[in-house]
Amino acid sequence: MIEVSNLSVSLSGKPIVRDISFVAPAGQLTAIAGPNGSGKTTTLKAISGELPHKGSVRLNGIETASLAAWQLAELRGVLPQASNISFPFTVREIVAMGLTTGRAGNTAETMRLAADALAAVDLIGFEGRFYQELSGGEQQRVQLARVLCQIPQPVVDGKPCWLLLDEPVSSLDVSHQLTIMRLARDFCRRGGGVIAVMHDLNLTSLFCDQMILLKKGQLAAAGPIRDVLTDHTLEMVFGCPLRVNQVPSDGTPFVLAHSANR
Amino acid sequence: MFIHDTARNENRFAAYVGRLQAHYRAGDRSQLAVLVIAALVVGSFLSILFSMTTGASDASAFDVVRELIGGQASESAMSARDRIIVFDIRLPRAILGFIIGGSLAVSGAVMQGLFRNPLADPGLVGVSSGASLGAVSMIVLGGTVAAPIYQALGIFALPAAAFLGGLVTTLVLYRVATRNGQTSVATMLLAGIALGALAMALTGVLIYMADDKQLRDLTFWSMGSIAGATWTKILAGGPIMLLCLAVVPFLARGLNAITLGEAAAFHMGVPVQKLKNIAIVSVAASTGASVAVSGGIGFVGIVVPHLLRLVIGPDHRFLLPAAALLGGSLLLFADVIARTLVAPAELPIGIITSAVGGPFFLWILLRNRSRLSL
Numbered sequence: 001m002i003e004v005s006n007l008s009v010s011l012s013g014k015p016i017v018r019d020i021s022f023v024a025p026a027g028q029l030t031a032i033a034g035p036n037g038s039g040k041t042t043t044l045k046a047i048s049g050e051l052p053h054k055g056s057v058r059l060n061g062i063e064t065a066s067l068a069a070w071q072l073a074e075l076r077g078v079l080p081q082a083s084n085i086s087f088p089f090t091v092r093e094i095v096a097m098g099l100t101t102g103r104a105g106n107t108a109e110t111m112r113l114a115a116d117a118l119a120a121v122d123l124i125g126f127e128g129r130f131y132q133e134l135s136g137g138e139q140q141r142v143q144l145a146r147v148l149c150q151i152p153q154p155v156v157d158g159k160p161c162w163l164l165l166d167e168p169v170s171s172l173d174v175s176h177q178l179t180i181m182r183l184a185r186d187f188c189r190r191g192g193g194v195i196a197v198m199h200d201l202n203l204t205s206l207f208c209d210q211m212i213l214l215k216k217g218q219l220a221a222a223g224p225i226r227d228v229l230t231d232h233t234l235e236m237v238f239g240c241p242l243r244v245n246q247v248p249s250d251g252t253p254f255v256l257a258h259s260a261n262r
Numbered sequence: 263m264f265i266h267d268t269a270r271n272e273n274r275f276a277a278y279v280g281r282l283q284a285h286y287r288a289g290d291r292s293q294l295a296v297l298v299i300a301a302l303v304v305g306s307f308l309s310i311l312f313s314m315t316t317g318a319s320d321a322s323a324f325d326v327v328r329e330l331i332g333g334q335a336s337e338s339a340m341s342a343r344d345r346i347i348v349f350d351i352r353l354p355r356a357i358l359g360f361i362i363g364g365s366l367a368v369s370g371a372v373m374q375g376l377f378r379n380p381l382a383d384p385g386l387v388g389v390s391s392g393a394s395l396g397a398v399s400m401i402v403l404g405g406t407v408a409a410p411i412y413q414a415l416g417i418f419a420l421p422a423a424a425f426l427g428g429l430v431t432t433l434v435l436y437r438v439a440t441r442n443g444q445t446s447v448a449t450m451l452l453a454g455i456a457l458g459a460l461a462m463a464l465t466g467v468l469i470y471m472a473d474d475k476q477l478r479d480l481t482f483w484s485m486g487s488i489a490g491a492t493w494t495k496i497l498a499g500g501p502i503m504l505l506c507l508a509v510v511p512f513l514a515r516g517l518n519a520i521t522l523g524e525a526a527a528f529h530m531g532v533p534v535q536k537l538k539n540i541a542i543v544s545v546a547a548s549t550g551a552s553v554a555v556s557g558g559i560g561f562v563g564i565v566v567p568h569l570l571r572l573v574i575g576p577d578h579r580f581l582l583p584a585a586a587l588l589g590g591s592l593l594l595f596a597d598v599i600a601r602t603l604v605a606p607a608e609l610p611i612g613i614i615t616s617a618v619g620g621p622f623f624l625w626i627l628l629r630n631r632s633r634l635s636l
Contacts, residue, residue, distance in 0.1 A: 050525050073531025080526055086379055087521050087576035092289030097518055098530065127289035150530060 001025045002047060002162065002193065006055035009039075009046050016042045017217045019055070024210075026160035026193040029185055031204045033197075034214035035238055040197045041081065041166055043214065047195065048078045048164050060159050076162035077147035082140065082171070085131055091118070091142050092127040098149030113152055117145040122179050136171040144168065144180065154192025163187060165196040169203060181207040201255040205229055213237050229253050295580035298573060302587035306360070309591040313356040314348055316598050317605075355491035358500070359597050360590035362488060362556050365503040365548040367589025368510055370563020371581055375517035376541045377439070377450055380571070380626065383564040384549040387454025389431045390560075391461035393546075393553040394484070395468075396427025401483065402468045402476050417498040425502070425550030431457050432546045436538070484557050488597055489608055491555075499555035506548035507586055513541055514578035521576065559612050561619020562589055568626055 002024040009017040017039040024030040032040045046053040049064045049072050057064045059075055067075075077098070085094075095114045118124060121141040126134075131142060144165075151161045163184065169177040177200070184194045185207050198204045204211060204225070211228040213221040215237045221228045234242040234255070243259035246252070285293045314326050326348060366384075373382045373389075384390050400423035404412040412419045435457060439450035469480060516537040519527035528534050552559070566589045567581060574580050596614040603609055 045525075048529060050528055069528055069533050070531035073529065078526075078529035080523065080529075083523050083526060085521055088571060089521070089576055090289035090291070093291070093575065093577060094522070096290075097522070128287045129289070 001060070001160075002195065003058040003061075004043075004047065004055070005058075007043065007046055007057060008054040009042050009051055011042070011051075015217065017046065017053075017214075020214070020219045021055075022212050022219065022222045024193060024195050026162075027188055027191060028193065028209035029188045029207060030193075030195045030210050030212065031198040031208040032195065032212045032214065033199070033201065033204060034220070038214040038237075039217040040214055042217075043212075044078075044164055044166050044195065044197055048072075048076065050078075059162065073150065074156075074161075075159075076164055077151040079140075079144050079147050079163070079165040079168055081166045082136065083143065089131050090127065091123065091129050091131055091134070094131050094142055095127075095145045095149055098146040113149050114145075117148040117152070120148055120183055121145045122176060137173065137176065140168070140171055141176065141180070144183075151192075154187050154190040161192050163192065163194045163196075165194065167197050167199060170199060177203060201229065201234075205253045205255070226253065229255070291575040292577070292580065295574040295577065295584065298570075299580065299584050299587065302584055302591070306587045306591050309594045310356045310360060313359065313594040313598055314352045317347075317352065317601060350493075351491075354493050354496055355488055355597070356594060358491040358496050358555065359488045359594050361496075361500055361503050361507075362552045362559065362590075363562055363593025364507060364586035364590040365552050366559060366562040366593070367566035367585040368507060368582055369545045369548050369552075371567040371578070371585045372510055372513065372517065372541050373545050373563070374567060375521060375578055376436075376538065376545075378521050378523070379450065380568060381564070382450060383561075384428070384432075384545060385558065385560045385563060387435055387450060388456075388458030388461060389428050389435070389454075389546065389549050390553055390558055391458040391465070392431025393424040393428035393550045394558060395461040395465045396423040396425070396550065397483070397554050398465045398468050398480060399423060399427075401479050402472045417494060421499050421502055421551045421554040423550075424554035425547050427461070428550040428553070429543065429546035431461065432542050436542060488556050488593075488611060489601070495555050499551040502551040503548045506544040506551075509540065509544055510582055511579070513537060513544075514582055517541070517578040518576075557610075557612065559593070560616045561623065562593060562615055564626075565619050565622050566592060568622075 004023070005021045007017060007020045008015065020039075020043060032043060034040055042051065045051045047057050047064070049057075049067070049069075059067075059072075064072060092114060095117055096110060098117070099110050099113060114127075118126060121144050123138065123141055123145060126138070126142070131139060134142065147163065147165075151163060154161055165184065168180050168184065172180060181203055184196060188194050188209070196208070198208070208225060210224050211222070212219065213228055213233065220237045221233045229244050231242065231244055234244065241259060242255055242257070244253050244255055247254060282293050282297070285291070311326060325344075370383045373384060373387075374380050376382070384393075397420055400408060400412065400420050404419065408419075408423075411423075415422055435450065435453055438453040469477070472480060516527065516532045516534075519530045519532045520534065520537065522530075524534050527537075567585050570581055570584050570588060574584060593611070593615070596618070597611050600609045600611040600614050
């Protein structure tokens with residue numbers, strides 16, 4: 001599991017995240033949500049080991065600050081927000097980069113893993129295309145395939161591996177949003193753990209197990225979806241009167257923006 | 263029998279080409295890159311041989327090869343005079359030219375990878391100017407203020423001073439142009455102009471202070487030429503450049519990862535800070551060494567990696583060795599042109615590389631105008 005306790009991050013002397021504590025268990029999809037500028041991405045970056053921070057972040061019980069870059073790379077993969085690349089790499093070359101730094105196998109194995117990863121994000125046949133010539137959503141899925149090459153198995157040596165995804169579905173069409181969210185959920189069902197920064201509250205409700213809500217760099221609410229996704233909490237965090245509704249048949253919560261439109 | 267063998271070889275060749283095409287279509291250019299590097303190895307030997315046999319004095323390639331293989335023992339077809347020209351003048355020149363060309367191209371490629379930008383080049387962003395400043399201070403101040411350094415380091419004083427100049431410029435440039443692991447192209451190019459201008463102003467002050475003999479040294483040095491190549495010069499600059507050429511391939515995977523951004527490289531397990539330090543020091547060292555022995559030779563570092571990226575792609579595992587070979591060969595061809603175009607006089611080689619490189623650079627700019635978003 002990932003244990004975050006009393007996490008604080010300052011960027012250029014300005015406090016961005018203050019005193020956040022929560023636990024993300026393996027086998028569960030944890031969403032981090034909140035308004036723009038509430039510190040979601042900063043929190044994820046601190047968990048990934050990329051940003052210096054106060055407080056403690058423990059990955060499978062080990063303090064991340066004590067691990068070298070290559071040790072972290074074997075435990076967790078990170079999907080960043082949009083990244084542009086100024087060199088003409090092909091899709092396959094980008095995806096295979098995920099293999100070169102982790103536990104690289106032989107060439108045949110490499111080829112198979114890269115092909116599997118591309119299939120998982122619905123990009124079969126894109127191997128020979130140039131990354132720069134793809135649309136934003138396709139680029140995002142190529143990056144996810146690269147991360148899947150780095151962390152191909154949810155569990156290694158009996159210990160869970162982790163995917164840290166920063167807005168994994170932000171530029172995808174609805175069908176691919178579902179593909180990627182299912183992929184993340186399956187990774188959890190097979191024993192791994194996922195923390196994802198999410199904006200879409202409905203997808204969060206459909207696929208995630210628990211939810212961390214941030215407001216102005218502080219923890220506003222944390223827990224199972226049903227406990228966090230309430231009228232009161234949403235109005236407090238987002239500052240507009242959202243109404244949480246339920247589909248009568250199976251009781252899955254959903255959110256409509258209509259209610260805020262007075 | 264013979265016909266049968268030919269047919270079988272043709273089949274094998276066709277199968278090889280088919281495999282190459284299949285890999286290429288699947289986005290895997292590594293097989294092609296290996297082929298290109300093999301061709302470049304052959305090309306490099308040919309370019310060295312070409313450089314040794316071309317010039318005012320005739321010596322056929324056949325004679326040179328026989329002399330190289332047989333050494334002094336064989337019954338030689340070459341006169342003593344030819345032998346001196348070929349082995350004491352042209353051979354050191356060819357070797358030095360090859361190493362310098364290779365170093366310039368590789369420094370360019372490493373710097374472009376580090377800055378995640380195809381326009382970064384030691385010559386364009388002021389690193390060479392910084393190295394020149396170091397070299398000029400050693401030439402001008404070597405007799406007075408810097409005399410102890412000059413005496414302690416001997417022939418290495420000039421490369422060492424140029425290295426320091428290049429290192430300081432690269433470090434300042436990186437500090438200015440990179441924020442939170444992202445490098446801004448505009449800031450990098452503008453900061454490079456500012457740093458280059460500053461270095462040139464200081465160089466100007468030093469030249470103003472120089473006496474007549476120093477001025478003569480400076481003039482010959484700054485023309486950018488490998489004409490003065492001697493075994494001593496190879497000894498002074500060669501080891502540093504060769505060391506950098508040997509270190510740099512170990513950076514290849516890290517440089518690949520860093521093209522996705524410093525954060526992404528860290529996520530993939532690359533020790534980013536260590537990689538940057540090694541890359542910056544080796545770029546500064548090899549730029550410094552090549553500036554010290556040959557003056558300013560521009561554009562090799564930008565033209566060669568760019569051409570190679572068009573063919574074999576930007577994977578540094580293949581790009582770096584290929585750049586070393588192509589850079590070396592191209593500089594030798596430029597040198598042959600420089601010394602035969604207006605024979606028996608010689609053009610500075612810097613003029614040739616800039617005359618070809620300048621338009622090429624403009625072409626890259628025009629081609630990428632939409633993408634670079636300066």
